[in-house]
Amino acid sequence: MTSFEAVTFPEARPSGYDLLTDEPVFDPERHLALTEPESVTTLRDLGYSDGDVVGTATDVAISSPIRILSDEGADVMLTTARRLRAFGRAAGDRIERSVRGGVYRSAWLRDLCLSPEVAAHMSAVYGTEVAPHPMGVHLGHLNYEPSVIDAAVDKWHHDTLPLDYVMTVTDPTITPGGRFEYFVGTKAEAAALRDAGEKPPVDRVVAPGLPGPGWAVAMHGNMVVHRGGPLTAEAERITMVNGYVALDPMRHHQSRTVDLLGVDDPEVLFTEWTRFAAWRTTARLQALIDDIGFGIRPDEAAAALTEAVHEALAAAEEMQRSDHRTEHYE
Template sequence: MNFDKSCPVPIPPLLNDPEIELYTDEPVFDPDIHLSMTEPDFIVLRDGFQHVPKAPQLCQPVAANGDSQLAYTGPFRLLSDEGYRVLRMILEREMAHRQCDDRHPAMIRLSGYRSKWIQDFNRCPRILEHLSNLTGDIRLLPTTLQSSYSHVNIGYAGGPNIDSYHCDSVPYVLILLACDMTNTVGGELQLIERDPKDALNLIEQYKGQVPNEYIRTIDYLGQNSCVFMQGSRIVHRVKGIHSCTEPRITVVNSYMSTNPFAAESTRYDTFRHEKPAALEYTLHKTWRANAKILDLAVGGHGWPTNDQVIERLSMAIDELSQCRDILTNTTSDKIGYYDEKKQKMAYYDTPAVALKDTEN
């Protein structure tokens, strides 16, 4: 019994941390004002990483595991000039919340708890529809991990890689360039066009210095342009900056399939040191469990047999049991990243720390 795409799937709820106040001096997100969406000239498929001129249309419905053909897109625009101006205004204020960890020399998290504009930007139905069309066959929702709404990566001249080789801990990501890189040397987003296991083997074989013949460098259209990719299925990194006239800033929005039977690509371990992580991940697994039963109840299926009802109930129980086991460290969903200094895979063993204003 395949997932019925016409089944109404609830959008994950917004959380309110009583210790974090929403900004009150920002405009209301208005898609008529803040969006000016364009199409990429091409997309790249996971099968052989072949380039095609537009999103593929499948002759068969989505597979039960919810896989998409999409690897990544060419660059395109999402925000209007005014939307980009508002985003930059919010980012300037968010710089007070910069932090770093062993993987990221500078980043910003939890913007989705401080900004209503950021919340609406990540949850905008028009954007969801636009990005869904780019997958060719997958309907998308914002990630259940609100702390990952508009995650920000920041790179400064002379620093290490802005991000290490890794696969994302959320299924799909939209990466928006929020700076002018005209005079920047370095800072390239690079992908390895291989199955993740093969890509990691290459990284280990060459001790992080993978030859250019295996690497695809992603070009943007300049500031306020973006690319969309199935980041959980592609190993990628962002190189360090040799010189620049302003910091390299990217804003990363995260998405997932409405199909609760899609292979699980949302990870707890990557974010486990953050205060919201346990509740957000529990809501995620609860969402998957609920959506699996909801599909049986209101999808376009015939009346289910007792065995089918029990099967869905078992699926829901499995989701919640896995959540409990991960939260209690009985099992783990860690995927880690490649630490070029140590020349081996590393994991998120220590929490992020705040960056001081003098630290670039």
């Protein structure tokens, strides 16, 4: 695939998702100021083995800070996030207030999140071709400060999607606490610490120095354990997360969409989940059509077909689960 959209963003909006009025038009020339990372940390740097890395979207774990938005773009982003705050609600037991599906309410946020310029830039950072995530709930996710300062903005966790960037919307240089932090270790190590009643030790926690609003880190969200730390005083603190997928359908989808049951609006979630699973399955079936040769044994043919449709069948089963659980390390 060569398009920067794995699945074309729908023209229709879910019921009750009215667009904000009086928004500026997203202009990449005015609103973007893309910069390269000075360095990247790999999954192996975090302690993952070759076996852990094979089949994932990329070996990149997390980048040093990169700039996404210009000063003007950062101002628009802050205004947009403040206007969307009214639609916030808890994201399971992890985050007290977040907004998901904001791309159905803000045309400016939608166009930023679908920007081919940013997608191309992220492809270069990750070293593999990526596209904005086909599920709109993973585009422009907004996290807001909690109501009490001694609570972490977001618990130690890894994301429900493979790739994303975490961008500061408010100015981190003047925010009291609320640092974005990641664990220099693996998910298995984080789980072992949790099971022992412990958290990642301070000497294995990194807080990238984000220079200002509109700056971000590109992250392998499904593999990097991270959090938003607690504030030390009452303050506005907003971040935006935008999701991506590798365009190679043979790579693992690295998604825990089932965690979104009870978090996202069902009217939005099940439609987007179906489209995502169908896109992945269609691409895998097409690869089978293109590549299968003569002389294949019956068991090989059956295995190839089963593997091609496995994700769609797994999604259909997960959609009917009644338990609502968000995975984290606290």
